[in-house]
Amino acid sequence: MNFQTVFVIFPNLTQLDFTGPLQVLHRLPGSTTHIAARSRDPVPSDCGLWLLPTTTFAQCPQADLLCVPGGFGVSAAMADEETLQFVRRQAEGARYVTSVCTGAFVLGAAGLLSGKRATTHWAYRHLLEKVGAVRSDARVVRDGNVFTGGGVTAGIDFAFTIAAEIAGLDIAQSIQLAIEYDPSPPFSAGSQSSAPETVRSRVEGIYARRAAEFSAELDTVLLR
């Protein structure tokens, strides 16, 4: 297999949206990983950690798998024509076009989710229809060659789904054992239905304000 995996990174991405899938997909036999950004300059993530791209949009080879992570930086990324052009151009030749978390809106702004079932971070799912997508509340969604994952940690489940699709169940399970992916959260608050009421209402409140801002930003991008 000679398989090119391309991650798109941009300032203020949620780093685990990217680093989770990276840990899984980098181990696919015969694959090469590219981390593409506008330039080779270090890219700041949301966690104080800066990441080094391995290539630029101009120099990146054609992806077999294109993956766009999310984060607060999606607002700027989806408003950036150079980023959208890179994503559109890569998506044309890619076998798999994918996103994690709010990276779905970069795909959406590039016109790649039209008529597709898709998911994103729970707080932003109601905005998927703005980019022509059909909202799903599943953690990982496949529609044709488009795979989308939910918020942040959903990227790991997303990556194993993709790994099995690309390299087969046996390889995907081998990676799962190697990175001991046998999750055991010490408490249960990872979804709106499982979180205690006080936690849910506070976190929903914070994200509702952010989603309203994001909705306006999305309108601006889509009206251009």
Added chain:
Amino acid sequence: MNFQTVFVIFPNLTQLDFTGPLQVLHRLPGSTTHIAARSRDPVPSDCGLWLLPTTTFAQCPQADLLCVPGGFGVSAAMADEETLQFVRRQAEGARYVTSVCTGAFVLGAAGLLSGKRATTHWAYRHLLEKVGAVRSDARVVRDGNVFTGGGVTAGIDFAFTIAAEIAGLDIAQSIQLAIEYDPSPPFSAGSQSSAPETVRSRVEGIYARRAAEFSAELDTVLLR
């Protein structure tokens, strides 16, 4: 709260050992995250991704929480006196001394696991007694102020355990909802007991060879 979280990074770390806990612990209210290495030069991870330290061993402030990730680079890290001295010095003043995956052996080589119950990546657990630790097969282990996590993705469960300890259940659950940590692996092969026999025997074989090499490296470090 004015809380200093210090991650130690070194060449060829398994990046998710670090980036998983980083995503959780960076959100603790009132905390500051430091990513410390020997120098400010970019540090290569196991995935083709290079990470930028935010500080050096010489300049890093005293940690409240010290966290050492693992990976193949642990062999060189535990053989490096400068790294061990940093870890020992920081551990003296830290409220929490922690590791993920084979980062446990950096703590162990620094003499910090003596008599402590601890865990590490499943393939290396039998070596914990070499550093004086009492082996546990749990995913996350606490003994006094020492918290250890199992292999790679166990770092996320580890981080939520620590987050609840430091900031309380309500904050930890809020972070869990924010990063949608409601894991749903598409198949079940993340532990030796759940992996299919063919997967388990192949992956165990690969790691047995690596663990034998690592055991010899550990002997060399401990005999110095």
